[in-house]
Amino acid sequence: MFQYIVMRVMKGGLTFLAAVSITFLIVRLMPGDPTTAFISDSMTPQDVQALNTSLGLDKPLPEQYALFLRNLAHFELGQSFFYKQPVGDIIAPRLGWTLLLIGTSLLITLLIGIPLGVHSARHKGKGVDQAVSTMIVLGISIFIPLLAFVLVYVFSLELGLTPVGGAFAPDVEDSELISDVARHMILPTVTLVVVNLAQIVLYTRSSMLDVLKEDYIRTARAKGVDDRGVIWGHALRNAMIPTVTVTGLMLGKMVAGAVLTETVFSWPGVGSMIYEAVQKQDFPLLQGAFIVLAFSVILMTLVTDLVVAWLDPRIKLHAESTR
Amino acid sequence: MSALLEIRGLKKYFGLKRHLFQRRTRFVHALDGIDLDLMEGETLGVVGESGSGKSTLGRTIVRLEEPSAGSIRYLGRDVSALRGADAQAFRARIQMVFQDPYASLNPRLSVGHALAEPMLVHRKVAGRRAARQAVGALLGQVGLRPEMASSYPFAFSGGQRQRIGIARALALEPKILICDEAVSALDVSVQSQILNLFNQLKKALGLTYLFITHDLSVVRYVSDRVMVMYLGQVVELAPRDAFFARRLHPYTRALISAAPLVSTAPREARIILQGEIPNAIDPPSGCRFHTRCPNVMDACRRVEPQLREIEAGHHVRCHLYAAGQ
Amino acid sequence: MATRRSFLKLGLAVTAAAASGSAMAQSKAGKSVIFRVGLLGDVQTLNFWASNDINVAVLQEAVMPRYGYMDADGNVKSRLIRQIDVKEGARTFIVHVTPGLKWHDGVPFSADDVIFTGEYLVKHKLFQNTRFSNVASARKIDNLTVEYQLKAPQVGFADVMLFWVAPMPKHRWETVADPMTVSDDPRGVVGLGPYKLSEWKKGQHYIANRNPDWPAALGTPAIDRVVYRVYKDENSIVLALRTGEIDATSRQFLPSMAGQFRKKPEFRIFEIPSPGYSYIGFNGKKSEFAADLAVRKAIAHCVDRPKIVKLALEGNGVPMHGSVSPVHKDFVKSKIEYPPYDLDAAKKLLRDAGYADTDGDGIVEKNGRKLSIKMMYEGSRNDYDKSVRIIKEDARKAGIDLVLEPVDRQVYIDRQSKTKEYEMLFVQWGAIVIIYDTFYNIYGKDSFLNYSGFHDPDLEKWAKNAKESGSVAESVKPMDEAQKVVVNQIPTLAVWVPNLIFVNSARFDGYLPYPSSNNGTITLSSLLNIKPRK
């Protein structure tokens, strides 16, 4: 198990290195002058000179790369064009909000999705199952801004139940902060849950179907363990494995959903910041946002993989597999 | 009769996946020093339990596996040294018939396509029309109708599919046919039809067979010589009649007694082998069979016996038949 | 620093309901009167003098207002300055500071601050610095009085200073070497207005509480706190207004968008003629075609103003045929107008200038180069977007290819005023208040609003004459001459004057929608006057 963790962490590090290297290459190798991505229209020649030195733009590519990695190791992500502040300082407080939103949505998605998937697997081919299938197709077909707009229109505008946007009201008392944040989170969370639910249900359902076919489940049923016990006790633990694995792989997509959702709901996270950075052509901020998001996703994927390892005894014995 | 194929000291080890903190790679000894001459025109039956290495032997000969050590010579030329066009030519000389008639045909290729493709690749025929004719002839040869060429594998029964598999192997006009459990997946009634087909083809085309099977009755029916393998080694090799009459090695005896229908000898006590075939990663010391042998002796545990010719053409690997006994 | 706290604060509240030291704890939300304002996008900086960002201007009204303001009749009035005396044929101006004003840190506002402001703006080339370009000397007479001597007469000097300039606290800024780099003074924001900026979370909100030191003589506001909330997109703002999350926004509405608020008793709609107008600017330094008078004239023939007003403004504005807005009645009597909409005339002009369509794609060429010009504009403005698309279509019919370049506001500002990286632009002046003074700022050589650096000696001469008139009546004649040059040379091409529509919550009464700028109803005068409705 220990060596599995070591391997997995090494792989995560490698993935992160690949992600930042891609960013480095994209910015440097794009057609046109790569330096323009870092030079804002409002910079003076002195600013540009200072930037050239700090990024090594006048040096050969490998040296620039080394410099880039060194800056990264010191958490130096550059200077935002618009805010004229270090990118890290702008992103740091926003990252928490994004993780809060994604984490909550993920938790709710799993809490709804897994039982729904199990239920639909148990009643395969029946009305419930078909309704779930239809929901899955619709779920992965939704355009987030539209869904968000409809939600706001109905719940905020017509019914007046939820706030339109933001994370909390500006003049809220500290003691009411948590409930206020919760109120603001409802619609963005619902949006993300709706678009991500389909995947979880789909995977739980199909892995549950596979597990239910396996011998030991039949044996357990034959032994007279009651159906409920078989499903929730034996089968679910095994069915969870692909579900958790796919959760890890979904994180990247959840981030994509978060960019659009946060934008529509003015959620003060990294996603809405990306939208602003696009508008303002703030490339250092965009690059920083990507690096931070990539890091978060890789870290969370690592965690889900470790959860899978914990759920799946086979991985602990991973080393001994023959060809 | 001359040796078409000479195998000397053939070894095949499979490396186990090594994990992070393990120093040494460990190996499965699938073939551990095989010496064998395959004579032109003969049918050599290879028997053994699963895990004995008999399938690996066949797969190594057709180069599905690269040997770890030793040599395979075809008509005196070292096969492993062949490259490019020579290797292609060798491919054509030795073909294989697979066990599972369902899995050995590509479900997405029509029968005609599957048969024509190798001929076109090896330029046995010029152009599609000639290929179509050749396919028709091949199908006829294995007892199928030429118009079946346009059908896909799913339309055929198991026996028919095996005939197609044989036809495909024959497409390149090989000298040697390796049959790896070629009939064991078929119904008994179909088995004999296919075995008869093999015998007919042998006569008509002058083929040489290496017939790998666990089924002694099949071996008895088709073979000229019989070879028994245990844990990657040859333990007995003899002409068919001598083999069934004398069965020198204790393992051979156990095998035959476990298949009573094959035995023509008077009823004798069935020899039940103790335990399972040992792990081929760390084979037992001395005689590999000593852990299960009813006749085990002290020497068996320490000294590895050699394959010896006890009488003309009858080789056996056992301390019971040590020199001077 | 406030930014870093924003998420931490949540965690803090979770672990222990520790009372934060912020000002919000002082007054209980339920009892105080709160006015909420929606901002589109973040406030660029809290250094008010280093930005001409629209959101900065909105915040400034409450926290750091300008010396004066414009009343409902379009006259400039004083506030932080009590009075300005004009002497010696508009060469000497005596400025009397309003007594009793204190900076938010308690230091009294004095003549020193007034003098410092002008000198500092000029020294560091901050925005509005050219308002002082004609100043020869500034002398302190006493603690509340300053005397300005001008190099040449300038009748508009007083109004311009009152309307455009906000004073700087000398004691805070005299030590700052490079003000352009300061965005968020760690010592806090010190203003002079009736509200103090007490708490802010960048990208989320800004809170201003009432300043108890604000002199009652200038009006005591009924609102205890102004909350500015940042929204990421225009629709969120509209929604927030509809749900009552905010009471007002600085954003102007097109009629179709304002329509949803009409006939609803919870809202009040104000329609104000704008003191600004939209125009096309040419940058001859970046495009050989924009430098060609024939091309500029041809493009002028392609602008169908009534049609653009109808489609782009949804009829909510007036076509502007000359170079002075019809708002300034005294200066448009001579009807000096740009070339009229006439596509055939445009084609003929181009033909005569040697342009011809040789490859049959409908776009003319000269010397092997296609007549193609890039037109930059602020992409989030729907009225701009539609206007340029209509002009592009008509220009295309005349054989001119206008390539649209929608950009973000900030990018737009940088490229227009700093790097000058544009060939043509479409934009709207927020407010042209004192036209006879401003004309020189727009067309004078090296003037700060002359972004493209266009220079014509006659125009320069007449505009300067107009600015340096001893009286308004004297300036009419040189203005007419200057206008003639503009419509002939076309350095800029005016298109329309909008009506501004603002929507406010009817929870409050007493909005004073002065045509002051784009701030709409969120002017200081309004803030001092509005009260919750009973």
Added chain:
Amino acid sequence: MREKNFVESFTKHRLGMIGLAGIVIVIALGAFGPLIVTYPVGYNEATPLAAPDREHWLGTDGLGLGLIAEIVWGARTSLFISFTAVAVATCIGVPLGLVSGYFKGRIGGLIDSVIEIAMTIPALPLMILISAISGPSMGTVAVVIGLFSWPTLSRIVRNSTLKLASMPFIEAAIVLGIPTRTIMFKHILLNAAGPALVDLTIIMATAVLTEAGLSYLGLGDPNAWSWGGILQNAFRAGQHFHAWWLIVFPSLAIMFFVVSFNLLGLGINETLNPKRD
């Protein structure tokens, strides 16, 4: 391998056929629609923001242009984007999947790691970065979407290839001396095509959603009509409050397209793997 006739079985899958019909409609719209409605260009003074009526079936936008023409021409864009994305993803994903599945050893492991890394990296922020730097253009958007769609396809092809490579019919082909290239790109690919096809439909559906998302963020091509672009124009102008047709119809078009492709994928998947116990 339950081969039976795939086409025949598929035609019995109701949802799959509905999806196929939907796609045929979109393709027909993209191919023949432009023969009926002219390219929406310029402005129409007479009818800005007209609600749907007899003359303007789907209403008009702020410049008086017919929405129906914009949607028809937008269908072309959506088709262009999704087919380009699929082509790019296929060109990268299929060979990588085949090679990594077929050569199990070091090369396979290496490619598999690359696939896994590519799957983990959050694609949308990276796409935004690329589009923002390179400037908005339909071609860039299409290629970028394709560049980030291949990993799942690769993984699926790899998994099929891993299973297929040890199948006796592949070994038979090796013994018969069929060149490795032919084995991979014909013998294996023919059998791996089914699951890959399912993923291709998903890629096409996702591509259209992604384009709409990028357009919504202001990274679409301002010089081409796309459904996402129409929506973005309407949202930007705040017209969705009073001109509902500007939101409803392009959204319906996106949903129709995406649901059609997803249904097709569902149909193919269930026809290939009938899980009827």
